[in-house]
Every structure is written in structure tokens, then in C-alpha cells.
Amino acid sequence: MDPKDVDVIAIETPFEGYFRVDRYHLRHRLHEGGMGAEISREIFERGHAAACLLYDPDLDLLVMVEQFRAGAYAARQSPWYGDDASPWLIEIIAGIIEEGEEPEDVVRREALEEAGCTVQEIELICHYLVTPGGSTESMFVYCGRVDASNAGGVHGLEEEGEDIRVFTVAPEDAFAMVVDGRIHNSMTLIPLYWFKEHRERLRAAWKHA
Secondary structure, eight states: OOGGGEEEEEEEEEEESSSEEEEEEEEEBOTTSSBOOOEEEEEEEOOOEEEEEEEETTTTEEEEEEEEOHHHHHHTTSTTOOTTOOSEEEEOEEEEOOTTOOHHHHHHHHHHHHHOOOOOSEEEEEEEESOTTTBOOEEEEEEEEOOOTTOOEEESOGGGTOOEEEEEEOHHHHHHHHHTTSOOOHHHHHHHHHHHHHHHHHHHHHTTO
């Protein structure tokens, strides 16, 4: 991209609380040439995050979490969800990347805080934009080897309002949760689809490591 492809006229911050909302006034290059008219867009500035699918190749088990999500609760107000839609989501461990941190450091820290697991070998799956139409947030997703023999219970930091149930699940059961819609968030769907293709390779490489 040429810097001249986007002309930023002004940036305002109409809201700043737990998260921040910026308002961009800009013009951008058109596919058929020239610059378009000025547009105004509110952008949700949430920061960037890292997540990790925890896998024990010796037991052939995944370590997953379940927790309440305010956004999922609010989504129930739309016509696309019924009263049976739960705001408690089945996910993988994740956290916001703080200043001075690397994404891999985040998942190692969050694995301990959220699941009581130590990540050993680790492999990057992908880095993707979560909601590029209205947010800057991007997600680094990994798969990490752990010992799942004692995984379970409730974890999380009380001061952050976390109440995270940890459980283990066979990969086939996790795939079934994707098919029947019990898992329906991109942070978890993307690595599970990837894992389905790479499971045997990882198990061969990581087993008894």
C-alpha cells in the first residue's frame, strides 16, 4: 500500500473507558482510480490478543475453558438468537497483549492463569484480523503442548472478574461441538479446524517429548 492511498483528515476519541472508540475521518483510493469522498467510521480500539489451543499428545486430549462473555449476552437481544443461546462460551485460553509483551509470552502466562497448565512446545497457527470492518483487534493463535493429566477446576484472576471452568475433551468430541454449534466463536473455531488437519503430525512430533 502506498501511503497516499489513504488520506486521514482527522481522528477523534469520543469514548474511552474499559475499551476505546476512535472516530476516523478519511478518504481512500478507489479501485477504478482517484480518491473517494470523505467517510466517517467509528473504530473499536480493543488492543491485540493471543490465544492457544492446549493439547496433550500423550493423552490425546485438548484442554478447553468455559466462561461468561458480556458480548455474547448482549447478542441475545438480536433476532438471530433465542433464549436458549448461552453467554457462557466454550473457548481456548487467551489474553490481551500488554505493552512490552510478545504474543507467545501472553499465551504462556494465560495458560497458567486460566487453566493451570504450562505450555511446552508451541507452534503458531495464524495471525488474523478479528473484525476488520470496525475494530483494530488482531489475534495471534497458537497450539501448545501441555500435560493435561491434572487439568480441571475453576481458574482465573478474581480481581479481573474471571470465573473460568477448565475441562479436558477428546479431539473428536471437540470437533462434534463445532458441528452441532456448541462452539461458535472464531478464536476457537479457527484453531480447531487447523488442528483437525495437523493432529497426527503434532502427536508424532510431541508425544513423549
